[in-house]
Amino acid sequence: MKYIFVTGGVVSSLGKGLAAASLGTLLEHRGLKIVMQKFDPYLNVDPGTMSPFQHGEVYVLDDGAETDLDLGHYERFTHSVLSRSNNTTSGQVYQTVLDKERRGDYLGKTVQVIPHVTDEIKARLRKLSTEQPCDVVITEIGGTTGDIEGLPFLEAIRQFIQEVGPQNAMVMHVTLVPYIKAAGELKTKPSQQSIAKLREIGLHPQVLICRTEHPLGEDVRYKLSVFCNVPLEAVVEARDVDHTIYEMPLMLQHERLDDTVCRILGITAPPADMTEWKKFVSRVIKPKKRVKVAVVGKYIELQDAYKSIYESLTHAGASADCGIDLVQVDAEELEEKHASEFLRDAAGILVPGGFGDRGIEGKIRAAQYAREQQTPFLGLCLGMQVATIEFARNVCGMTDANSTEFDAAAQYPVIDLLEEQKDVTDKGASMRLGSWITKIVEGSRAHKVYGSTEIRERHRHRYEFNMKYREQMTAKGFVISGTSPNGSLVEMIELNDHPYYLACQFHPEFQSKPNQPHPLFKGFVTACLGHGG
Template sequence: KERRGDYLGKTVQVIPHVTDEIKDRIREISDESKYDVVITEIGGTTGDIEGLPFLEAIRQFILEVGAQNVVNMHVTLVPYIKAAAELKTKPTQQSVAKLREIGLQPQVLICRSEKSIDRELRQKLSMFCSVSEKAVIEARDVAHTIYEVPLMLHDEGLDELVCDLLQLTTPEPNLTSWKKFVDCVVSPLKRVKIAVVGKYIHLQDAYKSIYESLTHAAASEDCGIELKLVDAESLQDRVGTQLQDVSGVLIPGGFGDRGVEGKIKAARYAREHGIPFLGLCLGMQVATIEFARDVCGIEKANSTEFNPDTPDPVISLLEEQREKIQSKGASMRLGTWPTKIGKGTLAEKIYEATDVMERHRHRYEFNMKYRDRMKEKGFIISGTSPDGTLAELIELRDHPYFIGCQYHPEFQSKPNKPHPLFKGFIQACLGFNPKRATRAGGDPKSLARVPEKELALQR
């Protein structure tokens, strides 16, 4: 905005320019979506320097729209001290006091805790934090899954409390579908084992969106997920040992060349043994490189990300692409973009559509110069940009389920609406028996499948 001259040469300051931008973003969501309520989260810890502009923006926002139109909720920790066998409220008191210094008074306290918060403790928090006793909400650690939290907060009356504070008249919520979803997550009728091959698997939250997307899709099939987290670097010499007992292989996105050869071997193992495969972003790219090398005979096929001087850049940053995406983060393709899906492809069957919108975050693309050569061997580009110049989806003609996408479908999956690619992947995994898998000879019909009734287990 400053470079466009929106501030007329004024010095850009945190107040009012940064705070005004934050408020405008909140209003923009409200105006465009036409929702009755907009939920805005400010992360971090009260008092963090980086969070102060956001808290100040909320203070101003409340003043501008009226306190009756805003509910200020504070999520706080009430720690349990094992040595004393009691819950401590002092951290919450200090946190609320800090918020008051900033100019914000919480109306609701969401109290995270290991143990139940009794009435005496609620009264104490109510008095010291100037919050109604009924607005002190207990949020205990859940037993099985985070998806139990909405049901717990409903039992605490949080939804009714918020509606009362906003003076909204609403019917009783119908939580039947959510309860069914949670039941499928907690007590599935069947289970499937899936390998996630990445280089950040030692970090619990590195692929969090992918893990949750698999959970969403599995729950829709009343299925549980057993994740086998495989370090890509460990696959250099023992890929068969690591993947012989799984019903599906997923390779997520990433950057850099560390672990790439292991991912390529995982893609090859899945292709040759007919194991359902889903490659996301970099996962699609390594599958492409593997197919080019081992099926098409392009021995030096690679990505210019890993080898800028490769003679066969099947994955590269093309000059024409660089020009097209200059306005979307220099050399990176960012945001939501349309994808045109080819008719008669597996992708069309999965999506049940030919035009979809998906979220991107990548620099490198499939080099269309190799399209015809690889197509002859069964490598199908089943989704492209509307103008047909960029490959968005790939699949293999002679494989039961081998899909790769250049985008990130995990960012669009929802608990009661799993993304089609994850749902299709889970369905394929349920139909695969690793004990009967043999190296494919080219005919996908020859691969053994397990009847659904053999997979079902009693609750």
């Protein structure tokens, strides 16, 4: 088994996750089995309690692990189906070490970062290798080289490479080569300093991924090669992509990154056949038609908050040879102005998930506008809940209908806390999480979209449709088209007298891939094309 460790330097947000995922794509297309992993140095146990403004979206895995959004890139770019073993944080490591100390596992020894914390990190690397056998493990280390919280991970990697042998492991360093406009030059000094920091720790990168806005000339490549002690062919240009992140594997293939990695690790594998990937990218870049989709959210100014949703729309659009023009609508603005000001030009309206009452009335107005104007609508998680509240208020006459999340004293609590959530005090990892079965009603629109009466989808929520109002709402045309296997929980709702009005309690965006778009998004985009394409 071979190991690739991906580090980053100079600044954060360089795209280490995309670089790692793109390398995974190339190696997978060479016929290798790839497993991807993320080490996050922050002390939170997981990102589940973090604000999207702090960390972007929380990506949920099949086993219910709340993880970093980079794991979304890993699953979209490769065939990996990841588990909680694929994401490790400092919080998890220290929690495990301290639990062992309390139990007396260390037999009275002084517990230290070296060896106890570093041993725990290495143990998680080995555990992953055992649980998910593969040809290559690609491990990304979050943060920036030199961050104090990341040092134990880098030290653990140094030890691990010694143990498995340098012929079986390598370091790929992602760095920034900035362009100084006044001087008209690309500068290599930040990269030199970043690698000097790595060397202090005892790590030496064999490959440099150079993020840059301008082409790397031969002189710049030569300088980086000499001063960073990296072979010239291992200095890889990673320019900002022009249209879509899915261009990155093709760009890195052009730079022969996968050839270089295979040579360093002694891997014999045929060249990567990227034919289907190129077709997908071509449809994204040069679609035959375009359609406008409004996303009404409360974290709209932060691109990473709805990362998986935007990517799922891209996948679905490409499958229909259609480009998606996003109209990003702040839900709070809809509370102040008429919905038509923001939504009248949209061919479809999507309301994503979220927590808290900020912007809720705006989301309810968006659902009302979609229902009344016959605009295709897709509601995800909270999006299903606001669609339920809107229907209860404006069709069923329950003017005070609400969720107990927003109004504990609501006269008509059509959305209420799950029974098992009522005594929960800890916020972290305590929601209904992970993959659950949904039974779909035959003949429903959901059945037509999925082509099945049983599906598995990933969840992340505390509140559910209140079954006390089932008969009252279905009598008015509210259709419950998907439930839990025992029928006690509502998973999908829809409206019959509407071209496409579907909402689900789960998060379908976590299971969409470039050449395998999720059925709900595919159906939604098709309906948008019919409405205004």
